[in-house]
Amino acid sequence: MSSLNKGIVKVEFKLKWDPSPAGSPVSDLDIVAAVFPGAAPQGPPAYLVYFDSRSPDGTINLNRDSLDGQGFGWDEVMTFELERLSSSYGRVVVGVVVQQGGGRWTFGDVAGKGALVQQGYEELMTDSLDSVAGSTAATVGEFVRNASGEWDFHAMLRGFDGDPDEFARTMGRGTA
Numbered sequence: 001m002s003s004l005n006k007g008i009v010k011v012e013f014k015l016k017w018d019p020s021p022a023g024s025p026v027s028d029l030d031i032v033a034a035v036f037p038g039a040a041p042q043g044p045p046a047y048l049v050y051f052d053s054r055s056p057d058g059t060i061n062l063n064r065d066s067l068d069g070q071g072f073g074w075d076e077v078m079t080f081e082l083e084r085l086s087s088s089y090g091r092v093v094v095g096v097v098v099q100q101g102g103g104r105w106t107f108g109d110v111a112g113k114g115a116l117v118q119q120g121y122e123e124l125m126t127d128s129l130d131s132v133a134g135s136t137a138a139t140v141g142e143f144v145r146n147a148s149g150e151w152d153f154h155a156m157l158r159g160f161d162g163d164p165d166e167f168a169r170t171m172g173r174g175t176a
Helices: 164-170
Strands: 010-016 029-037 047-049 060-064 076-081 089-098 114-119 122-127 137-145 151-160
Touching (some): 029 076, 047 060, 114 137, 122 137, 122 151
Antiparallel strands (some): 010 076, 010 114, 029 047, 029 089, 060 076, 137 151
């Protein structure tokens, strides 16, 4: 008998932060998603989704992108339509990068930051990102396709110190 559980179907990853004080360099955080093949969920990502991009099939989109944290509510929002993602993919890792314009920036240098993963009105994870204050990037969680083909979410806040390109290449290694 098949299950009536749909698993995770469509989720949003939301990110917020306060603008930098007047006269200070602008702080900019960016959401990054790495999509991994089911046959090699720990290998290199099949593709990345971040600012100015979307998944090739349109199932992962950055709907809102802020360059400075100004505005009300959530500054960046990425939508994941996991039920439409090809069955050839088995894992999606989500992370956040602190852009490095104007010197070395870490999460500790950014005020009012926070992350939220939600499906409809259900919060799957919320975090202040304070536990990775000394990091320049962090993985926040992963969506993994289980044996029945449904998607599960695992929160996994893990800091990273390095440039954004290196983080994008390595953000999903060894964490499933």
